[in-house]
Amino acid sequence: MSSCESCLVRNRAICSALSQTEVNALNTIGRHRHLEPGQSLIWEDEDSILVANVVEGVLKLSTGTEDGREQIVGVVYPSDFIGRPFGGKTGHSVTALTESKVCVFGRRDFDEFARNHPALEHKLLERTLGELERTRRWMLLLGRKSASEKIATFLLDMSERLVDPTCQSADDGALSRFELPFSRQQVADVLGLTIETVSRQLTRLKSEGVIDLPSRREIVIRDRAELSAQAG
Known part of the structure; x- marks a missing residue:
């Protein structure tokens, strides 16, 4: 993967919590991937095998209903983090809405790196709490407005x-x-x-x-x- 120094979201993504030395170490386990509109990166109910930072583009989070319909449950933008670290199955599919670029990490490699770098774990916790708050606002939007x-x-x-x-x-x-x-x-x-x-x-x-x-x-x-x- 190319150097993180030129990353468009370096100062806004979860890796912003890391020092330059730590970023260089993270750089060794990641790779860039380009997605065309409609191309999926993660599939619902599959084992969590990768996580990623969104560098460019917009992607949707979606789940399938019992009768085969798709329900979009969220949208992610540049600097957002996607995937489920620390094991488990993914609760939704992740599909590009526009031409997109993501920085992908193997989930096991990322988990190990996060455990050894508390600042990154703290940033992940902040993002998770922020996502929880957005989900609560979304529930109000759908249920009451x-x-x-x-x-x-x-x-x-x-x-x-x-x-x-x-x-x-x-x-x-x-x-x-x-x-x-x-x-x-x-x-x-x-x-x-x-x-x-x-x-x-x-x-x-x-x-x-x-x-x-x-x-x-x-x-x-x-x-x-x-x-x-x-x-x-």
Whole structure:
């Protein structure tokens, strides 16, 4: 694997807790892997054999229902950690939504390295607690919020994770432009809505001047304060 010094997420990923010497040691057990959209890295219910840092791209976490349908249960972005360290089976599949690059480690090698480097174990614990908090917010989103609140919350979350700071307007820092890595049907599946409801809510937000829709997947947030209010 190429040197970690040039890694795009070096200062944000779990390895940010390590010294340069420790990073160099971690570098020896990892490798980069490129994924095309639709290509899976981890499969649900299989033994945990690898873990990874996301370097570029967006990936979905999904699980299958008894009747064969797919349910998207989460999304990961650059600097996020995926996989289950310290044994067990994976609870969901991990599949690229966009062209992606991940830094992959054999799970056993990573486990041994983590045990010998408490700072990395501490970072893993922080990430796990953060993921637990996001899961609790997601439960509120799916269980209690209305369709309009779900869409508004979803757009705010996407903007926080996907917006390139160079695309921010110099005159209005609240203006955000990003491209959804989901189709509208996938947005509907994620939020437990119908595709008609998703389209109707997006159209309503556009007509109210809260967002703009330059293309089917591109979103521009024009009034973040109002979108936050509608998110509840």
